[in-house]
Each structure stands twice: as structure tokens, then as C-alpha cells.
Amino acid sequence: MSCARCASPLEVGDIRCAVCSLPAPAGSDAPARTTASILRCDECGAAVTYSAEHVGTRCPFCGAVAHLEQPADPIEAAEGFLPFRVSPAEAAAALRSWMDTLGFFRPSDLAAKATVDHIRPLFFAGWLFEADALVSWAADSDAGSGSSEWAPHSGQVPMRFDNVLVSASRGLSAQEVARLASGFQLTNIAPEPVGATEAMVERFDVQRSTARAIIANAVHGTAYARTESGQVPGRRVRNCHISVMVQALQSRRYGFPAYVLAYRYGDKAYRAVVHGQDAAIAFGDAPLSIRKILLVAFGVAALVLIIVAVLSNR
Amino acid sequence: MSADDSLACQDCGATLRFHGTRTTRCPYCASPSVLARPASPDLPNPDFVVAFGISEASALERAKNWTRSRGVFTHGGILRASIEDVRGVYLPAYLYTSIGSASYSAQIGEDYQEIETYAETVNGRTEMRTRTVTKTEWRSLTGEWQGYFRDVVVSASRGLPNAELEAVEPFDLRLLRRFSEAQVQGWITEEPSMQLGACVADARQEAMQGLGQTLDRLMPGDSHSDLQFTSHFEREQASLVLVPCWVLAVRYDKEKPPVRLVINGQTGKAWGKAPLSWLRIAIAVLLTAAVIAGLVVAARGRP
Ligand SMILES: [Zn+2]
Ligand SMILES: [Zn+2]
Numbered sequence: 001m002s003c004a005r006c007a008s009p010l011e012v013g014d015i016r017c018a019v020c021s022l023p024a025p026a027g028s029d030a031p032a033r034t035t036a037s038i039l040r041c042d043e044c045g046a047a048v049t050y051s052a053e054h055v056g057t058r059c060p061f062c063g064a065v066a067h068l069e070q071p072a073d074p075i076e077a078a079e080g081f082l083p084f085r086v087s088p089a090e091a092a093a094a095l096r097s098w099m100d101t102l103g104f105f106r107p108s109d110l111a112a113k114a115t116v117d118h119i120r121p122l123f124f125a126g127w128l129f130e131a132d133a134l135v136s137w138a139a140d141s142d143a144g145s146g147s148s149e150w151a152p153h154s155g156q157v158p159m160r161f162d163n164v165l166v167s168a169s170r171g172l173s174a175q176e177v178a179r180l181a182s183g184f185q186l187t188n189i190a191p192e193p194v195g196a197t198e199a200m201v202e203r204f205d206v207q208r209s210t211a212r213a214i215i216a217n218a219v220h221g222t223a224y225a226r227t228e229s230g231q232v233p234g235r236r237v238r239n240c241h242i243s244v245m246v247q248a249l250q251s252r253r254y255g256f257p258a259y260v261l262a263y264r265y266g267d268k269a270y271r272a273v274v275h276g277q278d279a280a281i282a283f284g285d286a287p288l289s290i291r292k293i294l295l296v297a298f299g300v301a302a303l304v305l306i307i308v309a310v311l312s313n314r
Numbered sequence: 315m316s317a318d319d320s321l322a323c324q325d326c327g328a329t330l331r332f333h334g335t336r337t338t339r340c341p342y343c344a345s346p347s348v349l350a351r352p353a354s355p356d357l358p359n360p361d362f363v364v365a366f367g368i369s370e371a372s373a374l375e376r377a378k379n380w381t382r383s384r385g386v387f388t389h390g391g392i393l394r395a396s397i398e399d400v401r402g403v404y405l406p407a408y409l410y411t412s413i414g415s416a417s418y419s420a421q422i423g424e425d426y427q428e429i430e431t432y433a434e435t436v437n438g439r440t441e442m443r444t445r446t447v448t449k450t451e452w453r454s455l456t457g458e459w460q461g462y463f464r465d466v467v468v469s470a471s472r473g474l475p476n477a478e479l480e481a482v483e484p485f486d487l488r489l490l491r492r493f494s495e496a497q498v499q500g501w502i503t504e505e506p507s508m509q510l511g512a513c514v515a516d517a518r519q520e521a522m523q524g525l526g527q528t529l530d531r532l533m534p535g536d537s538h539s540d541l542q543f544t545s546h547f548e549r550e551q552a553s554l555v556l557v558p559c560w561v562l563a564v565r566y567d568k569e570k571p572p573v574r575l576v577i578n579g580q581t582g583k584a585w586g587k588a589p590l591s592w593l594r595i596a597i598a599v600l601l602t603a604a605v606i607a608g609l610v611v612a613a614r615g616r617p
Binding site: 006023134137149240 | 361362409411413422424425426449450451453455456457458459460461462464465487488490491492528531532533534535549551553
């Protein structure tokens with residue numbers, strides 16, 4: 001069942017399209033349930049049943065403004081799992097080769113001396129969305145500028161989004177998910193986790209309305225990045241503003257495979273992440289070699305002294 | 315009175331249905347001159363309803379806060395006003411959505427700095443100096459815009475015109491439900507008394523205002539002026555929705571008709587047109603004039 005105006009799928013319980021607000025035809029939604037509305041506090045997270053009789057929109061626990069959650073606002077589970085294509089042993093090897101790429105200022109014996117505490121396979125929670133959009137934009141850039149270094153430009157461009165990954169993970173940071181995003185193959189998606197039996201499955205702990213808001217934000221953010229870098233003429237851009245009309249927005253909830261590794265160097269613990277499907281994507285925290293940094297600093301200082309001495313002797 | 319009976323107010327024109335409530339006064343104008351009439355079969359059925367979230371006691375509390383927080387030029391009686399006729403009513407409104415397109419043009423101001431040379435006389439000698447001044451280069455920009463208008467709500471009631479409804483908006487439309495008789499049991503509902511066409515025209519007007527603000531935010535540059543646009547709306551859709559309102563009569567003077575206070579039945583936002591005190595305004599004007607006159611006299615009096 002899709003929206004007649006923007007072709008985005010309607011979910012059970014939707015009485016209006018979440019994208020363009022066109023009402024769903026009567027009778028298409030599930031029979032009106034008598035579930036109570038939930039008032040969720042933005043401050044303390046408390047959820048209370050909403051009643052017209054004795055609560056306004058303030059939280060009874062802390063008095064902060066609370067927001068009403070939709071009655072049909074379920075927390076949904078993953079629809080599928082991408083399989084692991086990297087074994088724990090390969091992940092550990094990937095960690096060592098990543099350590100070798102870290103550069104001069106890291107301890108030389110990092111890869112040799114580091115001991116791996118644990119390698120945890122996990123499926124982190126995320127959405128993949130696809131959509132069509134018409135983006136109306138306006139911005140200043142250096143192209144065609146006159147007395148000022150800026151000139152205004154505008155445009156309207158259709159965009160297609162295919163399988164853009166949006167993080168629903170609390171365990172991995174947004175930056176970590178962004179670095180993992182590129183390496184996933186969307187084949188052999190299974191309804192249950194396969195392969196890594198001991199892998200933890202992260203739960204989607206946001207409700208549908210919140211999920212939609214996060215995805216809407218991601219659509220806007222992706223469209224903005226593409227407009228700024230690919231649509232506005234010129235090399236430098238400022239005041240880029242966009243309006244996005246989304247159509248046929250579809251999103252799916254998946255578990256994405258990754259390893260979180262903890263390793264020790266000296267007496268300190270560090271954390272690293274290895275992609276579950278592409279061992280070339282590995283990153284994390286690593287110690288710096290104080291000895292090498294000091295050495296370079298002294299070397300530079302000595303060099304400066306020598307140059308000063310030579311110049312003043314002239 | 316059966317549930318299907320309607321009452322028409324002879325004073326303000328509202329047509330009301332009383333679902334299990336017993337009242338013979340119009341909730342909008344408190345007029346007792348309401349007449350029973352059969353329900354009109356050709357009226358559209360509501361599609362959606364937004365439920366009450368503010369109780370009567372809470373509405374009264376908000377009304378008292380409203381009377382206490384009026385400005386100094388308000389009629390003195392407002393502070394001591396009594397609140398009469400608290401009525402909860404489901405107001406008919408149209409929820410309008412469409413796809414809007416616009417072609418716009420504007421003048422975009424791009425600032426730049428210029429170094430200016432100027433002459434200044436210092437100790438009798440003329441020196442040339444420089445300073446940095448900011449100038450603005452104006453460039454014209456034209457463009458196209460397209461997007462959805464999603465949550466435009468306009469009153470379909472003659473009893474409570476759209477301007478008054480706008481003053482207590484927004485409603486949280488995430489809590490919209492499909493209409494059923496059971497949801498309005500025990501409340502008064504008003505039947506739409508405005509034609510769909512007129513309401514859609516109002517909705518387009520509201521959408522245009524929103525579009526103006528959207529385009530204003532879209533404009534680049536350090537500043538802009540002369541923003542103009544033409545717009546048109548496609549794939550329009552309007553659903554009849556019942557929205558909850560508390561309507562209260564604030565009696566501030568026995569001789570005068572009461573002031574109508576409208577409270578958003580979902581959020582508690584209150585709006586009313588407080589009567590002004592002409593006496594207080596006149597005193598303020600006279601005092602200001604006296605102060606100015608005093609200052610002028612004082613200035614003249616100096617050597
Ligand atoms: Zn839609
Ligand atoms: Zn009336």
C-alpha cells in the first residue's frame with residue numbers, strides 16, 4: 001500500500017502519509033485500536049499514559065515539557081541481517097595491518113606487542129533508505145562574481161538515493177558508522193543472523209516516528225552534501241540552502257556486521273572497529289610514541305638553532 | 315433531544331450537534347437563541363478528529379492566567395472579570411495538503427570591502443587617509459521551488475473565523491485519529507458552516523504565507539530584497555477534521571457583552587481580544603504630552 005501522491009509506502013496504522021501528509025484512504029489502516037497515547041518526557045525519559053483529565057503536556061516526574069508519542073508507534077525489529085564475510089581471525093589480522101599503516105609517530109612495536117583482549121562480532125542497527133527527490137537550492141559561490149567575491153545561484157535538480165545507510169546504533173558513534181558505510185554488499189540478506197552465532201544483535205530502540213525523523217534528517221543531509229559539492233557552480237560555496245521534495249521514500253531496518261576489538265599496549269586498553277564484510281576497513285584508537293615525538297621536537301629545535309647560528313655568523 | 319438533533323444559533327450562525335450533552339446556549343456567543351433543526355443530510359462527515367487534551371478545570375486555570383497577564387492599557391475590569399460559560403466544542407476545520415510550485419525573483423545583496431581614501435585636517439594640515447568600507451553589490455536571482463504543503467488547518471466555522479483559530483494553532487497532528495461518533499460522545503460538535511471552496515481559498519492563502527517564509531529562508535547573499543513569487547498548487551486535498559477548543563465568555567463589565575476567549579483544547583494556548591481602556595490610554599497620551607512640553611519649556615528656559 002503506497003501513498004497515491006508521493007508513492008512512499010504506508011505502514012500499518014498510518015492514517016496520513018509520513019512524507020507528504022496525504023490522508024490514507026479510509027479503511028486502509030488497521031481498525032482503530034484503543035491503545036492509550038504515551039506522553040514521553042524529553043528530559044527524564046519517563047513515559048506516562050496521556051489523559052485529558054489530569055495531565056497537560058508536562059512530565060509528572062520532572063515538570064519538563066513532554067511530547068506525545070503516536071499510539072501506533074511501535075519499536076520495530078531488524079528486517080534482515082547482512083552476513084559476516086570476515087572471520088574473527090581475519091579481523092585480528094586486519095587490526096595488525098591497520099596498526100602498520102598508522103605512521104611514524106606510533107610505537108614501532110605496536111603491531112608486535114599489542115595483545116588483543118577480545119574480538120566481539122556484532123550486528124549494529126541501521127536503516128537503508130532509497131528515495132527520489134526534487135531539490136530546489138540557492139547558494140552563493142565564487143562563480144560569476146563581480147565586485148564582491150560572491151555571486152548568487154539557484155537551481156532545481158532531481159536526485160536519486162539508493163541504499164543510503166543511516167545509523168540507528170548507540171554502541172557505535174555516527175563517525176564510526178560513516179566509515180563503515182561504504183563497504184557493505186547487499187546480497188544474501190537473511191531474516192536471522194547467520195554465521196557468527198555468538199554475535200550480539202543491537203536492538204532498534206527508537207520508535208517509528210523518531211526513526212522517520214532521523215531518516216528524514218538523513219535524506220536532507222545527503223541532499224545537502226550532494227547539492228553543495230555537485231550542483232553549485234564554482235569552487236567556493238556559502239549560504240547554501242535547500243528544499244527537498246521527497247518521493248517514494250522507503251527504508252529498511254537491518255543488522256550490519258562489524259567487529260569491535262579491544263587491545264592492550266603497555267598497560268592501556270584501546271578500542272578498534274573492523275568491518276564485518278571488508279577487512280580493509282579498520283580503524284580505532286592507538287597510542288602515540290612519546291619517545292618519537294620528543295625526538296622529532298628536539299631535532300626540529302636543534303635544526304632551528306643551527307640555522308640561527310649560521311645566519312648570525314654571516 | 316436525540317443525538318441527531320442539530321441546533322442553529324440565531325445570533326452567530328453556528329450549527330451545533332450535542333452528543334449526549336444538555337445545553338441550550340451557543341458555545342461561541344453564549345446566545346440562548348438556538349433553534350432545533352433536523353440534521354442536514356448533505357453535510358460532509360468528519361474524516362478525522364484531534365482529541366481534547368486539556369480538561370475543563372485546566373482551561374479555566376489558563377483563562378484566569380490570561381486575564382491576569384493583560385497589558386496596562388487593558389480595561390481594568392479584565393483583572394476582576396468573571397468567567398462564564400465554559401464550553402468545550404469540536405470545531406470543524408479543513409486539513410489541507412498539496413504540492414506547491416513557485417517561480418521567484420529577488421535582489422541578492424553580496425557585500426564586499428573597499429579601501430577608500432579621504433582627506434582629514436589634523437592640526438591645520440591636510441592629510442590623506444584610508445579606511446575600509448563595506449559596500450553591497452546587488453544581483454538579481456530567479457529560480458524555481460517545489461514542495462509539499464502538509465499541515466494547513468483552516469476553520470470551517472462561521473462561529474470561530476480562521477483568524478481566531480490561527481491564533482491558537484498549532485495542533486499536534488501526529489495525534490490525528492479517524493473520526494468516529496464514540497470519540498465525540500459527551501461533547502458538542504459544530505457542523506461546517508463554510509463552503510469547502512472558501513476554506514480551500516483560505517488554506518491557499520495560509521500556504522502562500524508559509525511559502526513566502528520558506529523562500530525568504532532559501533535566499534542566499536548577505537541580504538536580499540524585493541522577493542517576489544508566483545505560485546500554484548496541485549494535487550490538493552482537504553479533509554474535514556474536528557479540532558478541540560474551549561470557548562469561554564469573560565464578563566468584565568455588566569453593561570457590556572463578554573469577551574470571547576478561545577483555548578486550544580489540545581495544547582492550552584489561549585487567545586482573546588482584550589478590551590482596551592480608553593481612559594488609561596488617554597491618561598498615558600496626556601502624560602507623555604505633558605513630559606514633552608515640560609522638556610521643551612526646560613530647554614527654552616536655558617541661556
Ligand atoms: Zn505521500
Ligand atoms: Zn452563537
